[in-house]
Amino acid sequence: MENYQKSKTVEKPAPLPFNNLPPDVIEMKVKDGSKIRNLMGFAIGKMELETVRQVLFSGTGKAISKTITCVEIMKRRLKGLHQITRVFFRQTEEIWEPIVPEVGLDPLTVKRNVPAICILLSKDPLDTQEPGYQAPGSFDAFWAETLKLESQGQAKRKPGESRGAGRAGKQFRSGGREEAGKKP
DSSP, X not given: OTTEEEEEEEEOOOOOSOSSOOTTOEEEEEOTTOOHHHHHHHHHHHHTSSSXXXXXXXXXXXXXXXXXXXXXXXXXXXXXXXXXXXXXXXXXXXXXXXXXXXXXOOOEEEEEEEEEEEEEEESSOOOTTSTTEEOTTHHHHHHHHHHHHHHHHHHTSOTTOOSSOSSTTOOOOTTOHHHXXXXX
């Protein structure tokens, strides 16, 4: 590949994985270089309007984690949102041209299947039987239960009792710290 340079990348259009979306749905296409504050400022501003009922976040490749972050921020700011998540692959084509065309090398086309995610957030109830559905507050209930179990586990320990060996498993002699550094 040292004799080639990438000339362009073409992302094949793929249909949205959701059927029957209203025409006024806000579609947020998250890119790797997108700023979260810009995305969230626009999306939250639109969702606070009474006329907008749904927003669709989509991201591909490295932008998947940023897409999920945006959705989680949105769910914390606007309570009561229903969610459906779809994960799929999008095909991209990279076209590589030879650096020195006189050598007789042909252009290369590399097809890749890149992971992608689409997350639909809605103020209105969605079909609970859809795969990937999350009810409003279901995540908060999970963490509340987890924190409750952790606090019960900590209460069972006796005062002064630690979780592990303490000083990274180092054993000191009975004479105290002063003797620990001396060689016998």
